[in-house]
Amino acid sequence: MDSGLITGAYSLRNLEDWQSLIAHNLANSSTVGFQKNTFQVNAKPVRAMENTNGVTQPQTLLPVGTAMRPQISGELKVTQNPYDLSIMGEGYFSLSGPEGQTLYTRDGEFHRNSEGVLVNKTGYPLLADGGPVELPPEEGPFTVARDGTVSQNGEAIGRISIYQFDNPELLQRGNGSFILDPGNAGGARLVENAEVIQGQLEMSTVSPMSEMVSMIQVSRAYEMTQKLIQENDDRLRKAIEAFSV
Amino acid sequence: MNLSLYTAASGMEAQQMQLNTISNNLANANTNGYKRAKIEFQDMLYQSQREAGARTAEGNSLPAGIELGNGTQVVSTARVFTQGSLSETGEKMDMAIDGDGFFEVQLPDGTSAFTRDGALKISSDGQITTSNGLPVLSNFQPFSDGVESVTILSSGDVTVRLGNGGEQTFRIQLTRFVNAGGLRSLGGNLYVETAGSGTPETGNPGENGFGRVLQGYLEKSNVNVVEEMVNMITAQRAYEINSKSIQASDQMLQNVAQLKR
Numbered sequence: 001m002d003s004g005l006i007t008g009a010y011s012l013r014n015l016e017d018w019q020s021l022i023a024h025n026l027a028n029s030s031t032v033g034f035q036k037n038t039f040q041v042n043a044k045p046v047r048a049m050e051n052t053n054g055v056t057q058p059q060t061l062l063p064v065g066t067a068m069r070p071q072i073s074g075e076l077k078v079t080q081n082p083y084d085l086s087i088m089g090e091g092y093f094s095l096s097g098p099e100g101q102t103l104y105t106r107d108g109e110f111h112r113n114s115e116g117v118l119v120n121k122t123g124y125p126l127l128a129d130g131g132p133v134e135l136p137p138e139e140g141p142f143t144v145a146r147d148g149t150v151s152q153n154g155e156a157i158g159r160i161s162i163y164q165f166d167n168p169e170l171l172q173r174g175n176g177s178f179i180l181d182p183g184n185a186g187g188a189r190l191v192e193n194a195e196v197i198q199g200q201l202e203m204s205t206v207s208p209m210s211e212m213v214s215m216i217q218v219s220r221a222y223e224m225t226q227k228l229i230q231e232n233d234d235r236l237r238k239a240i241e242a243f244s245v
Numbered sequence: 246m247n248l249s250l251y252t253a254a255s256g257m258e259a260q261q262m263q264l265n266t267i268s269n270n271l272a273n274a275n276t277n278g279y280k281r282a283k284i285e286f287q288d289m290l291y292q293s294q295r296e297a298g299a300r301t302a303e304g305n306s307l308p309a310g311i312e313l314g315n316g317t318q319v320v321s322t323a324r325v326f327t328q329g330s331l332s333e334t335g336e337k338m339d340m341a342i343d344g345d346g347f348f349e350v351q352l353p354d355g356t357s358a359f360t361r362d363g364a365l366k367i368s369s370d371g372q373i374t375t376s377n378g379l380p381v382l383s384n385f386q387p388f389s390d391g392v393e394s395v396t397i398l399s400s401g402d403v404t405v406r407l408g409n410g411g412e413q414t415f416r417i418q419l420t421r422f423v424n425a426g427g428l429r430s431l432g433g434n435l436y437v438e439t440a441g442s443g444t445p446e447t448g449n450p451g452e453n454g455f456g457r458v459l460q461g462y463l464e465k466s467n468v469n470v471v472e473e474m475v476n477m478i479t480a481q482r483a484y485e486i487n488s489k490s491i492q493a494s495d496q497m498l499q500n501v502a503q504l505k506r
Contacts, residue, residue, distance in 0.1 A: 012501070016249070017294070017311060019497060023249035023490040024288070024314035027256025029483045030263065031286040031317055067311045081283075081325055109285050111323060114443030116423045121285045121320045137345065137423050137446070140454040173312050176287040176320070208486050215493050226500040233506075 007062060008229040014041060014065045015222045021067055022215050025206045033074070033107030033177055034204040039214075040066045071168060074106075074205040076197070083110045083118075085144060086202040088195035091162040092179060094188075095124040096132065104163060104171075104179040104188070108201055118150075122176055128158035144198040162194035248292075248313060249494045255316030256487035259286055262319050263480045270468045271477075278362035278434050279466035280324045281473075289315040326425040329361075329467040331459065337395045338365045338373075341464040344456020346419030349382040349445075350375055350435060357382065359420055359445070362434040364463055367392070377433055384418040397460035401450035419455050420445045 018039045028034040043061035076086055085108035087093070092104035103124060110126055113119045118126045118133040125132035133150050134157070135142050142152040148160035165171060166187030172180040181188050266284045273279040294311040331341050340363035342348075347359035360375065368374050371387040388395075391408035397417075405413040422428060427441030438445055450458045 016497065017313060019490070019494055020249040020252060020313045023252040023256070023487075023494065024316055026483075026486050026490050027252050027259070027316040028286070028288050028314070029256075029486070030260065030479060031288055034286075034288055037312070037314070065311055067313070081327060107287070111426055112424045114422075114424050114427060114441055116443075121287070121323070137421060138453045172293075173291040173314075175290045176318075208482065212486060212489065215490060219493050219496055222497045223500055226504055229504055230506065233504075 004232045005229060007060060008225050008232065010062045011225045012222060012229075014063045015218050015225070017065050017067075019215070019218050019222075022211050022218065025211050026208065029204050029206040029208055029211075031107075031177065031204050032109050032201050033105060034206065035069050035071070035074075035106065036204070036206045036211075037067045037069055040068060042066065068169075070205075072205050074202045076200045077203050078200050080199045082141060082143070082198060083112070084108055084199055084201045085110060085160070086197050086200045087162060088197060091164050091191045091194050093120075094127040094161050094163050095120055095178075096127055097124055097178075101180065101182075102127070102188075103174065104181065105177050106202060107177045126160065128160045130161065131158065133158055133160075144196055146195050146197065148194055148196040160194075160196055162191045162196070163188045164191045165189075247494075248315070250491055252314065252316035253487045253490040253494065255289065255318065257484055257491075259317045259319050260480045260484040260487065262322075264477065264484070266322055267473050267477050267480060271470065271473050273466055274468045274470055274473075276362075276434065276466050277364055277463050278329065278360060279468065280326050280329075280361070281466065281468045282322045283325050284319060285321045285323060286317050287320045289318045291315070323426045324428070324430070325467065327467050329464045331462045332465055333461060334463050335461050336364075337460065338367060339363060339461055339463050340365060340397065341459045341462035342419065342450075342456040343399075343459055343464075345421045345425075345454055346448075346450065346456040347421065347425075347436070349420050349447075351380045351382055352435075353379075356437070357445075358431055358435040358437050359422075359428065360434045360436070361464055363458075375434075379435075383420070384415060386413065386415045389413060395460075397458060399451055399457040399459060401458050416449065417458065418447045419450050419458070420447050421455060422446070 021037050021039050025036045041063045044064040046060045046062050071090055087106060092106055095103040097103040109121055110118050112135055116135050118135060128150055135152055139153040142150060144150050150157045168186060170185040174180045263284045266282050270281045291312040291314050342361055347361055350358045350360055352358050364376050365381060366374050366376060367388055373381045373385040375381060388405055389407055392405055393408050394406045396404045401417040403415055403417060422445060423443035424441060427439055428436035429439050431437055448455045
């Protein structure tokens with residue numbers, strides 16, 4: 001079979017994945033703490049064609065896409081809401097998940113739940129020094145110092161734990177802006193000199209402009225590949241016509 | 246392929262909800278005691294086509310996989326209970342709470358609701374009510390006839406001087422919640438308790454973290470109009486680019502349909 005057809009089909013499939021990824025980025029252009037995905041296409045040699053009668057056949061390369069999440073910081077938006085926190089530089093907040101697992105996120109929109117515990121918007125407690133942050137209402141407003149220390153009424157309650165990963169590529173994405181690190185494959189370690197800012201939110205790292213440019217690229221590549229497949233099809237049809245009796 | 250269509254649709258839906266929230270905030274920019282709502286998003290479910298760390302045929306492990314997301318979701322429209330600015334009215338029954346706390350209001354069905362709108366009124370029978378005529382509890386005593394002057398201290402102590410030389414004194418109390426953002430809005434500046442807000446706790450104004458009561462002032466809404474306008478621009482643009490990704494996906498599907506002549 002003509003390998004051009006297969007390469008073409010593979011390429012279309014890859015471009016569709018890319019388009020899905022762009023759509024996901026754009027859909028999350030307003031999601032706080034969202035880190036955009038980037039798509040990289042590599043050529044993967046399927047099999048070196050054999051050298052027949054002294055002629056080396058061209059090797060077939062199939063495009064293989066990979067999604068990546070560069071660790072860049074989003075723009076900071078001043079909200080002046082004391083429950084909004086953002087991390088300066090690299091690192092992630094740690095939350096205690098529903099099944100006891102630790103969830104990591106850069107989404108710094110927090111709330112106080114009915115028990116007075118600082119939780120994220122889905123109700124998972126923020127971890128400081130390994131435990132939740134309790135803020136009793138009678139103690140008045142709370143402040144978060146730049147080193148992440150939460151204090152209320154002049155008394156330090158705990159320091160917000162910020163984690164960084166040695167192998168970020170081995171982390172899993174969970175539903176809801178969370179990063180999971182099953183079996184500590186990502187190598188989570190506490191960041192010693194982390195900086196947390198209160199009253200600011202880190203916005204999504206998605207840049208609509210570069211996503212639009214990528215989208216144009218995808219659309220045009222898709223069109224070209226479609227033409228390529230049609231050409232191949234045409235050639236095959238002509239060959240069948242020419243050699244059929 | 247269709248994944249990107251639905252992903253973009255989820256983005257448009259989320260932006261539509263953001264616009265609804267912004268519109269409501271702007272519409273209430275001049276509502277006394279109104280607390281702005283804030284919409285919060287999260288990304289949605291990932292489909293892993295190739296897991297990072299998976300073994301390849303050559304014996305290596307993949308450095309990165311393909312994870313395709315399903316778009317965005319609205320998680321909450323929480324109220325932000327920051328202090329609104331105070332404006333002086335000079336009206337004796339206008340009260341603003343500076344700090345934490347709510348007035349308790351009795352609903353027609355006998356249950357309690359809570360408000361920070363302190364534009365109170367005196368009904369014909371001496372009862373203290375909201376602008377809508379709902380009786381205000383918060384330890385308010387009905388006024389006797391012939392009120393000459395009313396003085397309310399920031400500690401909540403009320404002294405009513407009567408025309409016949411008599412005096413009536415009582416202390417009002419405020420109610421607060423651990424998580425005021427978890428209250429359910431009833432409309433009419435009223436909120437009711439939910440499981441998420443915690444149970445109401447009453448206390449004296451100015452003590453134990455409760456706010457002070459200021460007579461002759463009203464608390465304006467905490468809506469920042471400039472911020473809402475900027476949010477509106479971002480919401481509108483985000484809506485637009487999401488529609489572009491639907492168009493692009495559509496175009497790609499059209500190309501697929503043209504593959505076979």
